[in-house]
Amino acid sequence: MTDATTHTAVVCSATVTTSYATPTRAERVARAVDPDNTASMTTRVKEATVTTEIDRDTTGGLQSTVDDYVVNLGVAEAVLDAVDTADAGDDATDTAAADADSDIAPTEDSTAAEPTTDNTTQS
DSSP states (O other): OOOOOOOOOOOOEEEEEEESSSHHHHHHHHHHGGGGTTEEEEEEETEEEEEEEEEEESSOOOOOHHHHHHHHHHHHHHHHHHEEEHHHHHHHHHHHHHHHHHHHHOOOOOOOOOOOOOOEEEO
């Protein structure tokens, strides 16, 4: 008896390499895109570089997978940029708030209205 095993030859492959300012940034991007990787994809990080290898059996499949991956990279980078911007803004806001608190003197509002009472009744 012979074992009939079907082998699908990989005829198309691509390597996408992206470099970042820091190894931390590269690691964060890799972790962000990894859950969307298919079985035909391998992502690794070395220093500040993310490398993803994609193997597909058709050029159309390769094109679609690379396109999806590049979109995922863009989303990951945009999210990380937004987090970095928010963190920087929080630091600036915290500093401005601390400065503002020390410069504000209490004031009395002499135009405050007296409370009113609604004396209407319903039958």
